Amino acid sequence: MPLKRISSVDVARAAKVSQSTVSRVFTPGVPVSDAARAKVLSAARKLGYRPDAIARSLITRHTNIIGIVMADITNPFYPNVLDQFTNRLQARGKQTLLFNASPGRDVDETLPQVLQYRVDAIIITSATLSSVMADECARLGTPVILFNRYIPRSKASAVCCDNVAGGQLVADLFLDAGFKRMAYVAGRANTSTNVDREKGFAQRLRERGVVDWLCEPGEYTHESGYQAARRLLTRADPPDAIFAANDIMAMGVLDAARELGVCVPDQLSVIGFDGIPAGAWQAYSLTTIRQPVEEMIAATLELVEARIAKPDAKPVIQMIPGTLVKRTSARV
Amino acid sequence: MPLKRISSVDVARAAKVSQSTVSRVFTPGVPVSDAARAKVLSAARKLGYRPDAIARSLITRHTNIIGIVMADITNPFYPNVLDQFTNRLQARGKQTLLFNASPGRDVDETLPQVLQYRVDAIIITSATLSSVMADECARLGTPVILFNRYIPRSKASAVCCDNVAGGQLVADLFLDAGFKRMAYVAGRANTSTNVDREKGFAQRLRERGVVDWLCEPGEYTHESGYQAARRLLTRADPPDAIFAANDIMAMGVLDAARELGVCVPDQLSVIGFDGIPAGAWQAYSLTTIRQPVEEMIAATLELVEARIAKPDAKPVIQMIPGTLVKRTSARV
DNA sequence: CTGAAAGCGCTTACAG
C-alpha cells in the first residue's frame, strides 16, 4: 500500500514551524535562522521529504525542464549529441523532456504538446519547424533554439555547423588533389544539412571550372550510401572521388567499394561529414569533416540560458566551422 | 514582450461559461452539452488555449511523464531502444523525462530527482539501482521497471534478454563446430549483462568437458574489443573462436583480425551479442545473438501500464530468449 | 527571521 506522499505541511508539523519556513529552507538564497533550518532539515530527513517539483513549477512559472525535439535518434551522429545535452543540462540542475519527431516532417504538431508542459526552452535538432510556429513560441515567451538547422528571418535562434563551408572545403580538397570525376551522395533531400553541404560543394566546383559531376540520392543511412556507391562504381565512367553527405553513408560507400574490388584510396577517394566515432574504426579509417559538436552544444546551451533570462532578445544564428579529419580513405 | 499565458479562466470569460465547463471540455469522457462545447472550443481556438499540463498534474496526481534513466546512450545498442520507447510512449500520450546516469554506478542519487517530478513510472536501462532504492520507490508508489537488468528479491520488476541462455547458446555453437580454443571478451565487469553472458558461456563449456579457455577484459566499446583481440591473437596459442560480450566489441575484434591478417572465419570465428544494425554491414557481417528488442520494449511498456494501474502488484522478472543471427563471421 | 494568507491553473465532488 503506497504511503501518502509527504508534503511541506507534514514537515512543518513535525518540525513545529510554519509551512512557509519549510519552503524557505528548500529555496536557495532565502534567509532562515540556523535553528529553524536545523529543525526542518532533520524532520525532512526523517520523513523522506523532497519538495514537489510540479507544485513548485506551477507557482514559479518555470519548470527547469528543457524540451529536446529530435528526429533520427538512430543516426549515429545524434546519441553523442543527446548524451552531452542531457549531461550538461543535468549539471545545471535542469531536466530533459525528450520528444521524438518524424524525420523529414516539421514539428508543428509536436510542439504544442511540448508547450503544454511549460518547458523553459526548446532545443530542436534533426527536425525543423515552420517559421509560423517559431514565432508562436516567441509570442508565448518560450525560447526555441535550433541545433544544426536554421530558419532565416524567424524568431528562432540557431547554432549550426557551417555546412556550406564544409562542402566547399571538400570540393577544394578534391580539386587540389587533381581528381577528374567527382560524385556527391546526397542525404535526405529536404534537410537543410544536405542542401547546404551540396550547395557548398557544387558552388565551389563551378567556381573552379568544373561543369560536370555525378550525384546520387541517399537518405543518411549506411544502406543508402552502399546502394548509391554500387550505382556509381558500376558505371562505365565511375567517379574517382566521392563526397558523401554524412559519415554513415560514406561508410556504406566504402563497403560497396570493398565488395566491388575498388581500391581505396588508390582508385577511389571518399570523404564524409560529421566525425562520428565509427569513422575511425580500422575497417573504414574515414577522412571526414568533423562537426565541432562540443562547441556547438556549449553555444546552444549558452543561448538557451541567455534566452530564458531575456526571451525577447534578438534571434541569432551562429555558424561554427567544421574541421578536416585526415585519415586514409582519401588521397588528399 | 511575451503575452500572458492564457488560462481556462480567460476562455471561460470569452465563451461566457464557467471555468469548470472549460475544464470539462478538455477532459475526455466528461459530459458537456454540444452547445457549451462548441462555444468553448471556438473561444479556445481563437485565444490559442491549451490546458496547462503542470497544473493538471498537480491535481490529478499523475503527470503522464515516464522517467527513463539511461547510462551509455552512446553504446549503439541503445539509440534504437530509446527511439522505440519514446515513440511508443508518445503514441500513448505519455512523455519521456530522460536522465543520464554514469555507467557502472548505481542511480540512487539520480532517482530522487526523478521522483521530484512525480513521474508516473521509471524505466531504468543500462544502469542499476540498489534494492533499498527500489523498495523506496515502491513505498512511494512509483513503479520501477528495469530493462535488461534485474534485481533478485527486490520490488522492481524487470524485462531482460535471457543473457545466460545466450551465453550457453554460443558455447554450444562453438563446441558443435569443433573449436578447440575458445575465448571470451568481457564487457564492463560490474554489469549484469556481462556477468550473465559469461556465466552461461562458462557453465556450458564446463558441462561439456572444457576446462580451459581464454578471457580478456573489455568495456563494451569498439576500442576495448580491438585491444582485447590484439592481445589474444598475438599469443603463441591464439584462440580459434571468440565470443564477445557485445556486438561493438566483436566488431573491434574483427578489425584487429583484419589488421593482423587473421582470416575470418577460416582461422577465427567471432560471435557477438545484441544484434545492432552495424553488425550487418559488409565490412563485418557479424554472426550474433540478437536481443529481441521490440518484444522486450513491448513487454516493458505493458508492465509500466500494469504497475501504474496497480502499483502494489507483485514484481515480475520476465526473460525473453535471444535468437541466433547467422552471418559470415563464424564457421558454425 | 517568521507566520498567515493569497494564488499558480487546473479537476472534481457537491448541489442544483
Add this chain to the structure above:
DNA sequence: CTGAAAGCGCTTACAG
C-alpha cells in the same frame, strides 16, 4: 448538464 467552491503543494509578498 452546469456553476460555485475546495484543494493539489508549493512560493512569495505582506505585516510583524
